Amino acid sequence: MKRGLETIKREHGRKKLSDGKTIGGKNRLSGRNIIRLQMTFASTIRKCKHDLNLLFERSWAIFWHKYSTNNDPHHDYCSIDWCGYLKSVRDGTSYDHTSHAMPRPVLDAIKPVFESLCSRESLARVVNASSQNANESFHSLVWLMSPKHKASSGTTFEIACCLAIIIFNEGYFAIGDVFNAMCGYRGYYTDQAMIHFDNSRLHTESKENNRKKRKKNWSRVASK
Numbered sequence: 105m106k107r108g109l110e111t112i113k114r115e116h117g118r119k120k121l122s123d124g125k126t127i128g129g130k131n132r133l134s135g136r137n138i139i140r141l142q143m144t145f146a147s148t149i150r151k152c153k154h155d156l157n158l159l160f161e162r163s164w165a166i167f168w169h170k171y172s173t174n175n176d177p178h179h180d181y182c183s184i185d186w187c188g189y190l191k192s193v194r195d196g197t198s199y200d201h202t203s204h205a206m207p208r209p210v211l212d213a214i215k216p217v218f219e220s221l222c223s224r225e226s227l228a229r230v231v232n233a234s235s236q237n238a239n240e241s242f243h244s245l246v247w248l249m250s251p252k253h254k255a256s257s258g259t260t261f262e263i264a265c266c267l268a269i270i271i272f273n274e275g276y277f278a279i280g281d282v283f284n285a286m287c288g289y290r291g292y293y294t295d296q297a298m299i300h301f302d303n304s305r306l307h308t309e310s311k312e313n314n315r316k317k318r319k320k321n322w323s324r325v326a327s328k
């Protein structure tokens with residue numbers, strides 16, 4: 105997601121969109137908003153990776169929620185857990201889209217990124233890859249941080265388990281919260297590094313999945 109958005113931003117450069125402004129800037133496709141979109145997408149994958157339909161709807165909800173205006177709301181795919189509009193409908197209170205929306209010309213420009221990453225086909229790969237060997241990948245995470253061949257203390261092992269649980273359930277990005285609690289801040293480069301770890305984790309998972317599939321097909325062909 106991050107790479108796709110950055111490419112679009114680069115391609116647009118200083119070119120003016122239909123509202124006469126460039127694609128970047130405050131409340132538009134700023135560096136901060138790119139990271140936010142990436143984070144939301146990554147956490148959506150983690151929360152919904154067991155259910156392709158739900159993952160499809162919630163991924164598109166990121167786009168349509170931002171696309172909504174007071175005159176033209178699109179919250180069909182949103183979850184009441186986080187969507188302020190759905191909450192306001194439930195509670196009978198008023199809701200103003202202005203501060204939550206992103207300008208439509210910006211969203212129109214980045215829609216191709218969503219179309220490519222949030223197609224059922226792309227998301228199906230994520231669902232398949234993540235459901236494989238949940239236990240195995242959890243254990244390998246723990247042993248990576250607390251190696252078997254080195255005698256590590258109970259504390260190290262315990263910390264490794266706790267970190268593995270965070271990474272396993274929430275992804276590397278959530279480790280930033282630990283830094284935040286310990287140091288009182290989380291830096292830009294820490295965030296970047298965690299996003300990189302999360303991306304490469306998804307990449308490895310899907311590669312591993314493809315390899316297994318190929319092996320399976322192979323043995324099927326071979327046994328014929």
Ligand SMILES: [Zn+2]
Nearest residue numbers: 169179182187
């Ligand atoms: Zn919504």
